[in-house]
Amino acid sequence: MSTVIPFHKPFTDSQEHLAMQHVLTAGTLRGDGPASKRVQQLMRTVTGSQHAFFTTSCTHALEIAVQALGIGPGDEVIMPSYTFVSTANAVLMHGGKPVFCDIMPDTLNMDFNHASRLVTARTKAIIPVHYAGVAVDIDAMMKFKSTHGVHIIEDAAQGADAYHQGKHLGTFGDFGCLSFHDTKNITCGEGGALLTNNPELARRAEIIREKGTNRSAFLRGEVDKYTWIDRGSSYIQSDLLAAVLEVQWQKRTQIKELRADAWNQYQRLFEPFEQDGKLKRPVITPGAETNYHTYFVTTTRTEQRDILLEAYKQAGIQASFHYIPLHNSPFGKKLQEGNVPHLPVTEQMSERIIRLPLYPAIAVEHPDFCERVYEITARVLK
Numbered sequence: 001m002s003t004v005i006p007f008h009k010p011f012t013d014s015q016e017h018l019a020m021q022h023v024l025t026a027g028t029l030r031g032d033g034p035a036s037k038r039v040q041q042l043m044r045t046v047t048g049s050q051h052a053f054f055t056t057s058c059t060h061a062l063e064i065a066v067q068a069l070g071i072g073p074g075d076e077v078i079m080p081s082y083t084f085v086s087t088a089n090a091v092l093m094h095g096g097k098p099v100f101c102d103i104m105p106d107t108l109n110m111d112f113n114h115a116s117r118l119v120t121a122r123t124k125a126i127i128p129v130h131y132a133g134v135a136v137d138i139d140a141m142m143k144f145k146s147t148h149g150v151h152i153i154e155d156a157a158q159g160a161d162a163y164h165q166g167k168h169l170g171t172f173g174d175f176g177c178l179s180f181h182d183t184k185n186i187t188c189g190e191g192g193a194l195l196t197n198n199p200e201l202a203r204r205a206e207i208i209r210e211k212g213t214n215r216s217a218f219l220r221g222e223v224d225k226y227t228w229i230d231r232g233s234s235y236i237q238s239d240l241l242a243a244v245l246e247v248q249w250q251k252r253t254q255i256k257e258l259r260a261d262a263w264n265q266y267q268r269l270f271e272p273f274e275q276d277g278k279l280k281r282p283v284i285t286p287g288a289e290t291n292y293h294t295y296f297v298t299t300t301r302t303e304q305r306d307i308l309l310e311a312y313k314q315a316g317i318q319a320s321f322h323y324i325p326l327h328n329s330p331f332g333k334k335l336q337e338g339n340v341p342h343l344p345v346t347e348q349m350s351e352r353i354i355r356l357p358l359y360p361a362i363a364v365e366h367p368d369f370c371e372r373v374y375e376i377t378a379r380v381l382k
């Protein structure tokens with residue numbers, strides 16, 4: 001068998017090693033040191049966000065956002081069922097109730113029409129997810145906010161260096177949350193960022209992130225001692241990882257260009273199969289400037305998806321399915337106390353999706369990746 005093509009692989013080299021070494025040598029290992037300050041400034045510059053907090057994860061950034069918006073017991077938050085568990089957990093951690101909506105069949109992004117039918121007097125916020133680094137329908141999202149008067153927390157975990165009409169994902173709502181987990185485009189292993197343009201929300205987030213104290217204001221010399229003023233936790237990430245993340249953000253253009261090349265090769269490869277009605281290729285909606293986080297196709301039938309996945313696996317191509325819908329998960333069912341909704345697009349698409357291996361070095365490490373994927377696909381779908 002030929003070599004295995006991994007599903008993903010972080011794009012690191014000696015620069016990340018060197019950056020960590022500098023921090024170790026300087027002895028500034030804890031959080032909010034020089035490297036954190038630099039990477040937060042860099043993130044503000046790239047995203048255009050007034051405030052950018054480096055956090056321990058995107059999950060934690062979502063938790064801070066939920067708490068800062070005062071979401072708690074009795075409050076409902078609408079989100080797609082087709083997402084990672086963190087989107088829902090963040091709401092639950094503060095006593096709120098996740099309400100699951102359906103997705104669009106082309107982008108697998110939140111269906112705002114369906115979401116608007118789920119609004120009740122208790123709806124406090126929505127958490128749209130920019131799936132695969134492709135913006136949700138931003139116009140529909142902003143209209144939703146003005147019509148229903150709810151808060152928006154953007155789950156832009158997959159959206160680092162992705163935009164809508166030149167504006168970075170995660171900067172449209174009250175808060176935006178990015179992930180730097182090693183499966184994401186820009187990574188420091190584990191990490192996240194919280195973005196906001198609202199100074200009052202930024203002040204609250206800063207306190208929650210610093211264990212409920214005003215230590216950040218103290219370090220800026222704004223108060224003469226720091227003390228406990230709110231509930232909070234330890235959401236500050238080490239400067240060792242900030243140093244790695246800084247290098248990764250500096251490489252963002254190269255990372256995106258290499259991913260774009262591989263993504264576009266897949267898009268050409270799968271065109272004939274789409275023309276034959278065997279599967280559908282991803283759609284980049286007008287205005288969306290993707291970061292090429294994921295390349296996925298959806299088959300017309302579930303059985304075919306499973307056969308294809310197995311064939312790729314046998315051939316050493318680490319293709320993958322994706323989310324098990326949250327509304328149908330064991331814990332999701334328990335939360336909904338027997339009122340499990342039917343979300344037809346979510347249920348269909350989650351059983352038909354295939355994500356192909358995609359990472360910056362894929363074409364260098366596996367120059368024949370397209371031929372191999374094509375060969376298997378053609379053999380199964382002939």
Ligand SMILES: *Cc1c(COP(=O)(O)O)cnc(C)c1O
Nearest residue numbers: 057058059084086157179181191
């Ligand atoms: C990766 C991911 C998260 C979680 O990110 P962490 O940094 O690992 O906490 C949340 N939501 C979505 C949509 C993701 O893809």
